[in-house]
Amino acid sequence: MEERKLKDWEKSIQILFEKSPHLKGLIKNPVYYSNAPWAAQVNRHFLSNTGGFAGEHFYRVVFKQGSPQSLMTIGSGELSGLKTTSVVHKGRIKSVAGLELVEVPTASNLLPMLLMMGMFGAIQHRLAYISDICIDIRNRQIIGDHARLERISEVILDCFEGIPEMDQNMTRLNLARMVSTTDECLELVVVLREELAGESRAKSAPYSTYDGIWVEVQGPNWSKSTYVPADFMRNMTHHNVFAAYERFVAGKICQIVLSGNYSPSNIERSKQSAIRVIEPIRKIFEERINAHRNGADELANLIQQLNQNCDADIGNWTPYDLKRAYSQQLKTISNIEDRLHQLLDAKLESFDFLSRLANTDQIDVYLIDGAIVISEKEDSTLQK
Known part of the structure; x- marks a missing residue:
């Protein structure tokens, strides 16, 4: 059987994992990669607000059911009440940092745009007919x-x-x-x-x-x-x-x-x-x-x-x-x-998929060295 030709984003994921093999164990189900200019802007914003360094730290933004445009919140301890990101140093998780939202236009638009990117990656992965x-x-x-x-x-x-x-x-x-x-x-x-x-x-x-x-x-x-x-x-x-x-x-x-x-x-x-x-x-x-x-x-x-x-x-x-x-x-x-x-009827499943996707703890958006990687958690309801 002829081997399937990899899409550009899949090739980029391969290159990323070759550079940082440890990421492969953290990002287990990638569905999209983008190094668009906007992705670099988002990365800079996160780094500037957490004191991180490009090439050494990346952040995981999780969109949760019921509040799809907010980050996970730390429940207790020194950083209680702050929004969380996973801080990774040279491919390994070192700590969980608190991210305070800054009231500037970039910050106010940040999470909706990340959600759009997350939904886009998952939709492109599952509803490939749109690209064809x-x-x-x-x-x-x-x-x-x-x-x-x-x-x-x-x-x-x-x-x-x-x-x-x-x-x-x-x-x-x-x-x-x-x-x-x-x-x-x-x-x-x-x-x-x-x-x-x-x-x-x-x-x-x-x-x-x-x-x-x-x-x-x-x-x-x-x-x-x-x-x-x-x-x-x-x-x-x-x-x-x-x-x-x-x-x-x-x-x-x-x-x-x-x-x-x-x-x-x-x-x-x-x-x-x-x-x-x-x-x-x-x-x-x-x-x-x-x-x-x-x-x-x-x-x-x-x-x-x-x-x-x-x-x-x-x-x-x-x-x-x-x-x-x-x-x-x-x-x-x-x-x-x-x-x-x-x-006819099978096309309606696109809406059902979108509804399930929007109401599950499904989308992880990773911000890595000027790029965005979308990952899905394995979920049987989205395999239907």
């Missing part, structure tokens, strides 16, 4: 409204992958940009959905359809044509409406990250807006899937008649072909429904 949304579109022939799909993909990817480089002003600008792009994407979903519905209406389905059996349809000017309904359904699942829907969900996820609002109500609102988009798309397939179910029921009735009376009239079917056709009918229905689930 441009690949399949670039391989298609883009014409008409479909050209908008490529542009929307580029904007989403640019905003998402640009998060590590953003200061707060740039974050606000990109949030506005993302809201506008997601609204445009929703409009495109509607256009493409109606296009798919029109294609479906042009090839009407009879009451019962079967795998491999052609049906005749009436066209304009009394013309006639034939098609295989099962094959037509499979082709329908490759329509660009599904690509547009995927980008709509990706845009909603990016909006949440850029806004920094991980409240359950905000995530649920975004999820519900995605659910409302799903239903009209699924409805286009309902009549065709039901027609195939009707065909399966008719085959099942013939099999039942044959089981009750070996001389029953089963038309041109042989007993073997009849059972094989019935099995294929059920398989096709299952495959189409599974495909629709992956294209």
Whole structure:
């Protein structure tokens, strides 16, 4: 099997661990690395407020459930009440230092930006499809409204992958940009959905359809044509409406990250807006899937008649072909429904993941020598 190509951040993690082998035992599940200019600024801020030295000390910021924008607090002792960071000297933890927050703009913006970086690293690691949304579109022939799909993909990817480089002003600008792009994407979903519905209406389905059996349809000017309904359904699942829907969900996820609002109500609102988009798309397939179910029921009735009376009239079917056709009918229905689930409902898991991530002691942000490393603790709820 061909070895997977490492991403740039993974290569940076490898280099970091080669320089400081002891860090590998401390940072057990890294999911992102960034040495963006903003990361160096954050490091300088922490060092200046704790008397640390670049290259010798690093800090671990833990975002806890219930107060995701605050550091852990020391409960007792000389540093009681201060916020904590782990102080590491030459790769080994030497002590736990107290970090007093300084009331300056940099400090007030510090924790929200760290939280954004932490969420970004975990999301990029788990929801890799966001980083791949441009690949399949670039391989298609883009014409008409479909050209908008490529542009929307580029904007989403640019905003998402640009998060590590953003200061707060740039974050606000990109949030506005993302809201506008997601609204445009929703409009495109509607256009493409109606296009798919029109294609479906042009090839009407009879009451019962079967795998491999052609049906005749009436066209304009009394013309006639034939098609295989099962094959037509499979082709329908490759329509660009599904690509547009995927980008709509990706845009909603990016909006949440850029806004920094991980409240359950905000995530649920975004999820519900995605659910409302799903239903009209699924409805286009309902009549065709039901027609195939009707065909399966008719085959099942013939099999039942044959089981009750070996001389029953089963038309041109042989007993073997009849059972094989019935099995294929059920398989096709299952495959189409599974495909629709992956294209539509499975995308909703992005919101569920984000909700779980925002409500667990999950994200550790390490500030190391001018860089930021995001690490996740192993958690079975995030493996689902």
